[in-house]
Amino acid sequence: xxxxxxxxxxxxxxxxxxxxxxxxxxxxxxxxxxxxxxxxxxxxxxxxxxxxxxxxxxxxxxxxxxxxxxxxxxxxxxxxxxxxxxxxxxxxxxxxxxxxxxxxxxxxxxxxxxxxxxxxxxxxxxxxxxxxxxxxxxxxxxxxxxxxxxxxxxxxxxxxxxxxxxxxxxxxxxxxxxxxxxxxxxxxxxxxxxxxxxxxxxxxxxxxxxxxxxxxxxxxxxxxxxxxxxxxxxxxxxxxxxxxxxxxxxx
Amino acid sequence: xxxxxxxxxxxxxxxxxxxxxxxxxxxxxxxxxxxxxxxxxxxxxxxxxxxxxxxxxxxxxxxxxxxxxxxxxxxxxxxxxxxxxxxxxxxxxxxxxxxxxxxxxxxxxxxxxxxxxxxxxxxxxxxxxxxxxxxxxxxxxxxxxxxxxxxxxxxxxxxxxxxxxxxxxxxxxxxxxxxxxxxxxxxxxxxxxxxxxxxxxxxxxxxxxxxxxxxxxxxxxxxxxxxxxxxxxxxxxxxxxxxxxxxxxxxxxxxxxxxxxxxxxxxxxxxxxxxxxxxxxxxxxxxxxxxxxxxxxxxxxxxxxxxxxxxxxxxxxxxxxxxxxxxxxxxxxxxxxxxxxxxxxxxxxxxxxxxxxxxxxxxxxxxxxxxxxxxxxxxxxxxxxxxxxxxxxxxxxxxxxxxxxxxxxxxxxxxxxxxxxxxxxxxxxxxxxxxxxxxxxxxxxxxxxxxxxxxxxxxxxxxxxxxxxxxxxxxxxxxxxxxxxxxxxxxxxxxxxxxxxxxxxxxxxxxxxxxxxxxxxxxxxxxxxxxxxxxxxxxxxxxxxxxxxxxxxxxxxxxxxxxxxxxxxxxxxxxxxxxxxxxxxxxxxxxxxxxxxxxxxxxxxxxxxxx
Numbered sequence: 001x002x003x004x005x006x007x008x009x010x011x012x013x014x015x016x017x018x019x020x021x022x023x024x025x026x027x028x029x030x031x032x033x034x035x036x037x038x039x040x041x042x043x044x045x046x047x048x049x050x051x052x053x054x055x056x057x058x059x060x061x062x063x064x065x066x067x068x069x070x071x072x073x074x075x076x077x078x079x080x081x082x083x084x085x086x087x088x089x090x091x092x093x094x095x096x097x098x099x100x101x102x103x104x105x106x107x108x109x110x111x112x113x114x115x116x117x118x119x120x121x122x123x124x125x126x127x128x129x130x131x132x133x134x135x136x137x138x139x140x141x142x143x144x145x146x147x148x149x150x151x152x153x154x155x156x157x158x159x160x161x162x163x164x165x166x167x168x169x170x171x172x173x174x175x176x177x178x179x180x181x182x183x184x185x186x187x188x189x190x191x192x193x194x195x196x197x198x199x200x201x202x203x204x205x206x207x208x209x210x211x212x213x214x215x216x217x218x219x220x221x222x223x224x225x226x227x228x229x230x231x232x233x234x235x236x237x238x239x240x241x242x243x244x245x246x247x248x249x250x251x
Numbered sequence: 252x253x254x255x256x257x258x259x260x261x262x263x264x265x266x267x268x269x270x271x272x273x274x275x276x277x278x279x280x281x282x283x284x285x286x287x288x289x290x291x292x293x294x295x296x297x298x299x300x301x302x303x304x305x306x307x308x309x310x311x312x313x314x315x316x317x318x319x320x321x322x323x324x325x326x327x328x329x330x331x332x333x334x335x336x337x338x339x340x341x342x343x344x345x346x347x348x349x350x351x352x353x354x355x356x357x358x359x360x361x362x363x364x365x366x367x368x369x370x371x372x373x374x375x376x377x378x379x380x381x382x383x384x385x386x387x388x389x390x391x392x393x394x395x396x397x398x399x400x401x402x403x404x405x406x407x408x409x410x411x412x413x414x415x416x417x418x419x420x421x422x423x424x425x426x427x428x429x430x431x432x433x434x435x436x437x438x439x440x441x442x443x444x445x446x447x448x449x450x451x452x453x454x455x456x457x458x459x460x461x462x463x464x465x466x467x468x469x470x471x472x473x474x475x476x477x478x479x480x481x482x483x484x485x486x487x488x489x490x491x492x493x494x495x496x497x498x499x500x501x502x503x504x505x506x507x508x509x510x511x512x513x514x515x516x517x518x519x520x521x522x523x524x525x526x527x528x529x530x531x532x533x534x535x536x537x538x539x540x541x542x543x544x545x546x547x548x549x550x551x552x553x554x555x556x557x558x559x560x561x562x563x564x565x566x567x568x569x570x571x572x573x574x575x576x577x578x579x580x581x582x583x584x585x586x587x588x589x590x591x592x593x594x595x596x597x598x599x600x601x602x603x604x605x606x607x608x609x610x611x612x613x614x615x616x617x618x619x620x621x622x623x624x625x626x627x628x629x630x631x632x633x634x635x636x637x638x639x640x641x642x643x644x645x646x647x648x649x650x651x652x653x654x655x656x657x658x659x660x661x662x663x664x665x666x667x668x669x670x671x672x673x674x675x676x677x678x679x680x681x682x683x684x685x686x687x688x689x690x691x692x693x694x695x696x697x698x699x700x701x702x703x704x705x706x707x708x709x710x711x712x713x714x715x716x717x718x719x720x721x722x723x724x725x726x727x728x729x730x731x732x733x734x735x736x737x738x739x740x741x742x743x744x745x746x747x748x749x750x751x752x753x754x755x756x757x758x759x760x761x762x763x764x765x766x767x768x769x770x771x772x773x774x775x776x777x778x779x780x781x782x783x784x785x786x787x788x789x790x791x792x793x794x795x796x797x798x799x800x801x802x803x804x805x806x807x808x809x810x811x812x813x814x815x816x817x818x819x820x821x822x823x824x825x826x827x828x829x830x831x832x833x834x835x836x837x838x839x840x841x842x843x844x845x846x847x848x849x850x851x852x853x854x855x856x857x858x859x860x861x862x
Contacts, residue, residue, distance in 0.1 A: 053596055055747045073602035087594035089531060091538040101597055103527025104604040132538065148597060
């Protein structure tokens, strides 16, 4: 089976800390793949290395068999990325961002215009046409980021926390778009904290903790009979707290 | 109650600041900047005290005015002053604006710069003629210090408001350019003033300015003129309170106003990758007030710098306004990628976008500054009436424009300084990050580098007249092409590293690696290399390049501190050559020492292999 994304032994060391430690992962083509993990587990670092935004200290990343670091341009043409917490060309409007990035990707002008207009309309960003990105809310930034990722019709989408700060209506829209993308033969890799969302959307998941994959497979394989949330908590070796102490909080 | 709260707030804020300072001191790079800055400051403070000890109060009062000017203007060039404690951090605290601003003011005292200013202000006590005057000097110098710091904070806040509207950004740029040009051209004016009574007028003006009130009080105390003492001190108190009130009001505005961009026009159209990138870049120049501010600043600096000597009827500098503006513009634009922050990811993820992006940045720079500086050069050279200047400026200008357009992108890629992403920035538009020292350093290096790109054209023009023009155009095109290509290659190879740097800043580990080789050097060698790099500009530029230009343009009436011009006949050239050699070898020694140390650094080979 063809692999949409294949990570082998990815490693990143920041100072003394091994943020990502020999992480390996296979995402079969056509799957909707969820990456779960507690805060600081190395999800964003791994995904950045997987798409070419952060150079790994070791290991390889391949998108549809194309090495992300050896054949960078070829790999980048295949993937659309929504990074978490990165900036945008702030002084442009949403439409301009899409237009110029589309032109930079070599799309013809009328095609770029058509795609940008459609994306903005579907994501409900079109009535903010005179607003520069710097004035966007966090949710609007996410939606624009998704539009950038979709613009060149990639075969693989890598989305870092796509639903964070997005309102419920837009979230439903995004879910629909992603389902259509999968149905049309695309593959999606998405990181998230929201268990319910992952359970609902993804067919395969990986749980990352301390820079390693601690479990991977279909959702039911990872759940192993329990709820996904319980499975997650036991996998990352944490216990939920908050029942004891904090007595000074009651009035 | 309110007083106790203010005290507690101030106390906590001071602790926060000192904690931040402690961390800064552990960081090798920032420690170097702090120590260098502190050293220069101490030398200046010692100079101020020396002036006071000499008993020349007329000079002292002018020097004090310069200190205050430094406090007001300094933050403009050092990224909006100290922003360790941003008012935004405390907006959710149940504190009144007055309490917060008082606390922030007190915290502002806990730093290196205020301590140095305090030392400089000890000159007031030394200037005191008797015991009474020395006693008055104590409250006077404390009040004076408060006024310096308040004026600085207030200035930053006022610029902040101005920079939010287009007209304000332009005004702020004009004022800054005027002040900076004034300090740079001081030598010319002082030379003229020494022989006239303008010096007396200057001293009189400096006594009327708030920076002189402390000294006025001390002098009055020496004479026993207690009414005047009281008036001067009360004046400082009232001024301080007024500035505090104004500053609190502006802080409230800063933390509550929105920062959304204004209305925009129709998108600039583009049809292919090249025009897409170019349109994106031009939009930034026309919409981002900070970009606009830099452009107006650079142009008006060039104009002021070269037009100020007109006050003495000296027109020889007029033709050079255009070239000066180009050099300043390049220095102000040396961190294009740093200024755009992590938005770099969108170019990085687009295959083949690095080339168009770099070339677009160059083209935008040339479009913004090229035609304007050309017109300025043509008009002012014609006005100056120096026919001999025509081949010189017309050779130098294209060389500088090309050199600047090349070096701007090269330094933006090779020496990017991380800044805070635009949408996460504080309410202070001058502050774009936390690393003022590094930004300042690059501004200076760029001034030197860009200026030196006109050397071939200038040399040819001096010897062969109009033949300099084709050489200038050729060297400009070459520099534009070559440095641009360098930047593109670097982005292609090390783009992800640049993004990591812009995203996370320099990690302590990387910094350790960067300085590991240096740490292995003997301390004297490290210090010497640092001093050579820091002060190599003095023999090279003011002592060699500037007097050479003076001699070549036939300007014999200004000697100032240019050693060579005090010699006679061929000795002038010998001194110029010796000074140039000294400056260049200082740079060479310092640069080589750092380069070798870096090559020996343990992590260097790993980093190179990864690249």
